[in-house]
Amino acid sequence: MLAPHVDLTEDELRAIKEELPGILRKFDKHRSNLIPLLQAVQERFRYLPPLAMQEVARYLDISLSEVYGVATFYNQFRFYPPGRHEIKVCMGTACHVAGGDIILENFERRLGIKAGQTTPDREYSIERVACVGCCALAPVAVVDDNVVGHMQPSKVEGLFVQFE
Amino acid sequence: DLIPPVTTFPRFSLEQRVVMEYCGFISPWDIREYIEKGGYEALARALETDPSRIIEEIEKSGLRGRGGAGFPTGRKWRLARNQPSNGKIVICNADEGDPGAYMDRTIIESNPHQLLEGLIICAYAVGASEAIVYVRAEYPLAVKTVRHAIEEARKYGFVGENILGSGFSLDVRVFQGSGAFVCGEETALIQSLEGRRGMPRHRPPYPVEKGLWGLPTVVNNVKTLASVPAILSKGAEWFRSIGTESSPGTAIFSVVGNVKHAGLVEIAMGTTLRELIFEVCGGIPGKKKFKAVQIGGPSGGCLPEEFLDTPIDFDSLTRAGAMMGSGGMVVMDEDSCMVDVARYFLEFTQKESCGKCTFCRIGTKHMLDILDRITKGEGSGNDLELLERLAHEVKAGSLCGLGKTAPNPVITSLKYFMDEYRAHVEEKRCPAL
Numbered sequence: 001m002l003a004p005h006v007d008l009t010e011d012e013l014r015a016i017k018e019e020l021p022g023i024l025r026k027f028d029k030h031r032s033n034l035i036p037l038l039q040a041v042q043e044r045f046r047y048l049p050p051l052a053m054q055e056v057a058r059y060l061d062i063s064l065s066e067v068y069g070v071a072t073f074y075n076q077f078r079f080y081p082p083g084r085h086e087i088k089v090c091m092g093t094a095c096h097v098a099g100g101d102i103i104l105e106n107f108e109r110r111l112g113i114k115a116g117q118t119t120p121d122r123e124y125s126i127e128r129v130a131c132v133g134c135c136a137l138a139p140v141a142v143v144d145d146n147v148v149g150h151m152q153p154s155k156v157e158g159l160f161v162q163f164e
Numbered sequence: 165d166l167i168p169p170v171t172t173f174p175r176f177s178l179e180q181r182v183v184m185e186y187c188g189f190i191s192p193w194d195i196r197e198y199i200e201k202g203g204y205e206a207l208a209r210a211l212e213t214d215p216s217r218i219i220e221e222i223e224k225s226g227l228r229g230r231g232g233a234g235f236p237t238g239r240k241w242r243l244a245r246n247q248p249s250n251g252k253i254v255i256c257n258a259d260e261g262d263p264g265a266y267m268d269r270t271i272i273e274s275n276p277h278q279l280l281e282g283l284i285i286c287a288y289a290v291g292a293s294e295a296i297v298y299v300r301a302e303y304p305l306a307v308k309t310v311r312h313a314i315e316e317a318r319k320y321g322f323v324g325e326n327i328l329g330s331g332f333s334l335d336v337r338v339f340q341g342s343g344a345f346v347c348g349e350e351t352a353l354i355q356s357l358e359g360r361r362g363m364p365r366h367r368p369p370y371p372v373e374k375g376l377w378g379l380p381t382v383v384n385n386v387k388t389l390a391s392v393p394a395i396l397s398k399g400a401e402w403f404r405s406i407g408t409e410s411s412p413g414t415a416i417f418s419v420v421g422n423v424k425h426a427g428l429v430e431i432a433m434g435t436t437l438r439e440l441i442f443e444v445c446g447g448i449p450g451k452k453k454f455k456a457v458q459i460g461g462p463s464g465g466c467l468p469e470e471f472l473d474t475p476i477d478f479d480s481l482t483r484a485g486a487m488m489g490s491g492g493m494v495v496m497d498e499d500s501c502m503v504d505v506a507r508y509f510l511e512f513t514q515k516e517s518c519g520k521c522t523f524c525r526i527g528t529k530h531m532l533d534i535l536d537r538i539t540k541g542e543g544s545g546n547d548l549e550l551l552e553r554l555a556h557e558v559k560a561g562s563l564c565g566l567g568k569t570a571p572n573p574v575i576t577s578l579k580y581f582m583d584e585y586r587a588h589v590e591e592k593r594c595p596a597l
């Protein structure tokens with residue numbers, strides 16, 4: 001699912017061009033390194049910029065469509081830059097039973113984007129994740145790596161008050 | 165004296181820890197704490213034993229695969245050992261894809277060395293020179309912990325060249341899975357290690373014959389491997405004394421939903437569902453009535469009250485229509501909607517289908533459409549019949565375990581809670597609301 005269009009800044013483009021060769025060089029030119037390479041790229045840029053995927057394809061000598069084919073198969077990879085604040089809503093079994101979808105809906109409505117998207121000002125992005133391992137606190141959201149347990153719609157509002 | 169000692173609480177008297185014995189009691193970051201508990205002694209002794217004898221001991225113990233299918237571990241190792249190839253690989257499957265379970269993650273994050281020790285013993289027993297721990301990338305702490313543990317083990321001479329002077333060498337590395345449920349399936353897992361889309365392939369040949377790069381490969385679950393050191397230290401007889409005749413040892417469940425004490429529990433196989441839910445986990449909160457329990461995650465089944473006295477072991481659960489599977493367990497009280505839970509799991513597997521088989525790819529989509537209609541109160545006359553037929557066709561027409569088991573939550577809930585489906589379709593109401 002593609003996000004509303006976001007433009008990269010000059011600095012971001014430059015960083016990608018400058019740092020990519022260093023990342024690539026750490027891996028042997030072997031097909032089996034495709035996934036670890038994509039992971040390394042995403043770890044640095046927090047998503048897979050199209051430019052980077054072209055370079056990965058060239059480096060491993062496989063077609064760009066092959067790289068896209070693999071990257072899009074796995075849930076881990078993102079194709080848009082995430083927001084400054086990352087919101088992850090747990091959709092695992094325990095959280096589902098405890099009403100996790102209502103929490104997700106609240107975030108989506110508040111920000112006007114869907115799960116998997118980033119707000120046009122790149123402040124926030126929402127993702128659905130599976131069990132984060134603290135089911136006893138269900139329903140759970142993870143906001144910028146902080147686990148927020150026993151979520152309620154009113155807590156959603158509270159979180160934004162904190163940010164703003 | 166009026167306060168009973170903590171050990172008499174059911175949680176403590178019924179729980180029995182083999183795999184998670186040291187979880188929480190030792191630091192995962194300091195190998196010395198594991199060694200102090202007798203860790204790596206089993207490995208040291210194994211390295212002085214003939215590999216075939218080790219496999220014999222595992223066979224005698226009756227250990228079965230904790231990845232869910234329960235295949236005899238000793239037999240798997242024997243098959244791999246007998247392969248003539250001289251490059252062999254062992255893989256620890258820590259992909260743990262069930263969206264409501266986290267026992268493998270807990271084991272790795274709190275006691276990675278036990279699993280590592282089992283993995284090294286396995287490699288020695290089958291004659292492998294390369295070992296891989298396949299952890300999902302969504303578990304960053306687990307990845308970090310196991311990486312650190314491997315480095316420590318290397319420093320102590322348990323990993324690398326000429327382990328403990330035995331002449332046996334083994335390289336261990338970590339691979340991060342990228343978040344596809346189907347990659348927990350062993351052949352898909354192998355595809356992703358080769359840098360491809362994780363699409364399962366036909367078996368046989370099983371991985372023990374042709375696995376990663378076409379080499380004989382043993383794939384074992386975290387809990388399977390973490391059971392090995394204890395079996396070798398305390399003996400196959402001891403292991404057999406826990407659990408049942410056909411499923412020795414313990415089972416670990418992640419119990420969630422409407423229970424007082426949710427969380428991870430390790431119990432002897434053969435414990436009944438009633439004991440687990442009502443004694444160990446404290447029963448249903450708020451004086452509500454028990455309605456059903458879903459066992460085995462998205463591939464498992466939903467059992468009603470009549471099945472509460474079913475013993476928890478591989479064969480009994482399968483006979484009842486559920487399965488051990490991943491070890492996820494959802495307890496539901498009278499206010500839970502069965503149709504919604506079935507829909508939840510199906511939505512999950514439908515999204516995770518790799519798309520190779522038509523029935524799994526499109527059949528589950530149609531099933532989901534029907535369930536969507538039903539839960540919205542828009543179900544019509546023959547929807548239930550259609551749903552049931554599709555469920556059986558998807559099962560029959562799918563290549564791998566994902567498609568073969570995806571309809572289970574629907575099939576079992578249709579079987580035991582037909583009334584609820586009917587109320588949704590005919591009366592357009594949810595009886596649980």
Ligand SMILES: NC(=O)C1=CN([C@@H]2O[C@H](COP(=O)(O)OP(=O)(O)OC[C@H]3O[C@@H](n4cnc5c(N)ncnc54)[C@H](O)[C@@H]3O)[C@@H](O)[C@H]2O)C=CC1
Nearest residue numbers: 231232233235260261262370371372463487488489490565
């Ligand atoms: N842990 C988790 O998160 C999940 C677990 N599962 C479980 O996975 C299971 C299905 O997995 P499968 O690998 O399809 O089960 P399977 O029964 O086909 O195989 C189990 C293991 O035994 C080996 N094996 C079976 N027959 C063999 C033979 N004749 N020769 C050599 N090796 C043989 C296989 O290679 C595999 O390692 C289900 O029971 C399900 O419960 C499913 C989803 C998630």
Ligand SMILES: Cc1cc2nc3c(=O)[nH]c(=O)nc-3n(C[C@H](O)[C@H](O)[C@H](O)COP(=O)(O)O)c2cc1C
Nearest residue numbers: 229230231257260261348349350384385388565566
């Ligand atoms: C869709 C699907 C997902 C699976 N996910 C896992 C998993 O997350 N962890 C696991 O150990 N086995 C999983 N399995 C089972 C593996 O294919 C394999 O049977 C297992 O790793 C063998 O190890 P064991 O013999 O120790 O159980 C999955 C199977 C299927 C069909």
Ligand code: SF4
Nearest residue numbers: 518520521524564567
């Ligand atoms: S059954 Fe489903 S997941 Fe398995 S190979 Fe077929 S399409 Fe892929």
Ligand code: FES
Nearest residue numbers: 090092095131135
């Ligand atoms: S299901 Fe949400 S934390 Fe486990």
